[in-house]
Amino acid sequence: MQGPPRPRLDPVVGKARKAVGDLLGVATTGRLRQEAQRASSGEARPLILVACSGGPDSLALAAVAAFLGRRGEIRVGAVIVDHQLQPHSRAVAEATAGILRGIGLDPVEISSVTSTQVGTGPEAAARHARYAALDEAAARLNARTVLLGHTLDDQAESVLLGLARGSGTRSLAGIPQRRRIYLRPFLGLRRTETLQICAAEGLQPWHDPTNDDPVFLRSRVRTRVLPYLEDELGPGIAQSLYRSARILAQDADYLDQQAAVEYHRLSEVHGTDSAASREVRISEEDLRALPAALRQRVLALAVVGLGGEQPSFERLLAAEALLARRGSAGPVELAGGVSVYRQPRRASVPQDRSGYGKLVFRRNA
Known part of the structure; x- marks a missing residue:
């Protein structure tokens, strides 16, 4: 006699499980051979942490990760970062x-933090404190990966904010799917889909009131700007911005890789291992020969x-102006206490061979 039919899997839950499983490289269906192999060898399963606020996105991610943990290939834990910025945040x-x-x-684990970083806005300070807490927990618990619940909507907001700031390719590429130990498997899911996952799993998420607070720039983009664009330009704006981010991420990755190759080929590092006593010299002639997209990245490296x-785009342009050999030879102040100047030509260098000059980057005392 057959038992009751198995409940039908919600398609969005299945989509989310596949997204997380694919990014982690673990199976989402079928019996895992790795489980039996690890059981026989005594090998410990890697620990995956979910950064969870209790909101719909991260709670849905935790539920999906918990399912994968039950499959036996990974262990799944969580870190809840309490910023202590709201009443009852500990509760x-x-x-x-x-x-x-x-x-x-x-x-x-619950990690209570305070946002004390000076010289940044409240959102940036909170982000800095949050990642510091997650880094510490991952290192202490020997976690392989930390999962973050950013969605397609978060990506669209990031691209729009980058456009408003006049940012370059890397910023317009938005939130990376991978960075160090951090993975964001839900970048292809809408925020409404995470609510659907929570409902399917019988979970009641917490709704952060700051997400709708107009005092925060991202909240205004979320609640005012994107809806306005949808009304005026038609539906699908968020998906279009997400698609643009994916395309630009590929371009930025390629340009960054090429710039790293050129930097290692052209740079001459002088001094000790300490950054404070080192300087970097790069031939002006070689820099002029590079396309602007690579040249500016090499300068930044x-x-x-x-x-x-x-450095900002404006500071990079100021550094590039030294290559024209008109006006001042520097120094040009860049970012983080580093300056660059044009190295004077030695008497042994013919005056018509200006390519022998070098730009010299030095950490300020």
Whole structure:
């Protein structure tokens, strides 16, 4: 006699499971040979952490990851970062921890942080504190990966914000799917789909009131700008911005790879291992020969290589102006305490051979 029919899998849940499984490289259906192999060898299953706020996106991600954990190939835990910026935030974190333990995640930790970074806005300071807490937890727990619940809507908002700032290719590529230990498997899912997953799994997510607070720029983009664009230009704006981000990410990856090759080919590093006492020299002639897209990236790599920050487009243009050999030979202040100047030509260099000059990047004392 046959038992009752198995409940039909919600298509969105199946889509989400495949997205997470594909990115992690684990199976979502069928018996796992790896499980039997690990059981016989005593090999520990890798730990995957979910960064979970209790909101729909991260709670849906936790539910999907918990399913994959039950398949036996991975262990799944979670970290809840409490920013302590709202009343009762600890109670929300505790309630979220209870939900996560109830669906099988272990370990589940709450990390309380304060946003103390000086010189940034509240959103950037909170993000810095959040990633510092996640980095610490992952290192301490020896986690292989941390999953983040960003969705297609988050990606569309990031691209739109990049356009508003006049950013370059890398910024317009939006949120990367992979960066270090962080993976974002839901970038192809809509925010409405994460709500659907929570409903299908019988989970009640917490709704962060700051997501609708107009004091935050991203909230205004989410609640005002994107809906306005949908009304005026027609539906599908978020998907179009997401598609643009995927295309630009491929372009940015290629250009960054080519720039790294050129930087290692052209740069001369002088001094000790300490960034404060090193300098980087690059031939002006070689820099002029590069396309602008590569030349500016090579200049930026020299700055970052000395411990500086990614320069703005305007600062890179100022550094490029030194190559024209008109006006000042520098120094040009870049970012993070790094400056660049044009190296004077030695007497032994013929005056008509200006290509022998070099740009010199140096960390300021």
